[in-house]
Amino acid sequence: MLGTMNLSVEDRLQGVDCRIEPGKITAICGPNGAGKSTLLEVLAGLLVPDGGEVVIGEQGLASMHPRERARRIGYLPQSAQIAWDVSVRSLVELGRMPHGDHLAEPVDRALAALDLAEFSDRRAQSLSGGETARVLLARVLAGEPDWILADEPLAALDLGHQLSLISHLRAAADSGCGVVIVLHDLAHAMNFADRVLVLSEGRLVATEAPERALSEERLRKVWGVDARWLGEAGARALVTS
Numbered sequence: 001m002l003g004t005m006n007l008s009v010e011d012r013l014q015g016v017d018c019r020i021e022p023g024k025i026t027a028i029c030g031p032n033g034a035g036k037s038t039l040l041e042v043l044a045g046l047l048v049p050d051g052g053e054v055v056i057g058e059q060g061l062a063s064m065h066p067r068e069r070a071r072r073i074g075y076l077p078q079s080a081q082i083a084w085d086v087s088v089r090s091l092v093e094l095g096r097m098p099h100g101d102h103l104a105e106p107v108d109r110a111l112a113a114l115d116l117a118e119f120s121d122r123r124a125q126s127l128s129g130g131e132t133a134r135v136l137l138a139r140v141l142a143g144e145p146d147w148i149l150a151d152e153p154l155a156a157l158d159l160g161h162q163l164s165l166i167s168h169l170r171a172a173a174d175s176g177c178g179v180v181i182v183l184h185d186l187a188h189a190m191n192f193a194d195r196v197l198v199l200s201e202g203r204l205v206a207t208e209a210p211e212r213a214l215s216e217e218r219l220r221k222v223w224g225v226d227a228r229w230l231g232e233a234g235a236r237a238l239v240t241s
């Protein structure tokens with residue numbers, strides 16, 4: 001379990017209590033500035049809250065050794081860029097650093113999962129935005145963390161790679177990993193997440209199954225949008241009119 005108790009960060013998050021389960025995909029949704037990235041950074045241990053705490057299993061995140069934290073949590077920031085002039089494979093291998101080993105198998109698996117085997121020898125800095133996003137996620141997967149925390153991982157991907165990425169995140173969740181993703185695309189959250197946390201102005205206003213968390217009434221209240229869900233469970237589309 002990854003959870004927070006009475007978390008606060010300046011005027012960005014207030015009194016956030018959440019409990020996130022392993023083996024599931026949890027989406028964090030909310031309007032711009034609601035505090036989604038802030039919550040993810042705090043969950044990853046990259047931002048120290050002003051109040052409250054983050055717990056992972058039975059342990060407070062603050063008391064965990066940084067190497068242990070890096071082994072347990074793989075974090076993918078929003079719009080990340082690659083600063084090193086190295087090959088794609090070398091970059092993905094950096095995911096093994098917290099383990100202090102050079103195991104090839106998890107690196108090969110991560111490269112294959114993200115359709116990157118043919119890019120292995122390319123210079124990482126020569127990739128397109130979407131390819132870069134896939135390489136950075138492959139680095140996270142190569143570390144085989146218990147938790148994957150990803151901020152808008154679908155944003156730079158074309159539709160085919162979005163769906164492929166979602167299926168790999170689902171496979172990670174099915175193998176017991178807890179997957180937490182910030183998503184602006186509410187249809188993706190509705191169709192692919194097991195739980196949805198909704199943030200509004202720094203407060204958590206829902207932690208529920210997607211159908212309830214993203215009800216039409218909540219879209220009106222939180223996003224200020226009149227929209228309707230069409231289609232069947234698992235294949236919903238959001239229309240505005």
Ligand SMILES: Nc1ncnc2c1ncn2[C@@H]1O[C@H](COP(=O)(O)OP(=O)(O)OP(=O)(O)O)[C@@H](O)[C@H]1O
Pocket residue numbers: 011012030031032033034035036037038039
């Ligand atoms: N480093 C920072 N210092 C102070 N305030 C910040 C900082 N980063 C973000 N904020 C503010 O905190 C609030 C929450 O920001 P955050 O990035 O968590 O929102 P978000 O929900 O992820 O937004 P978006 O959908 O636009 O990415 C915003 O009002 C933002 O301006």
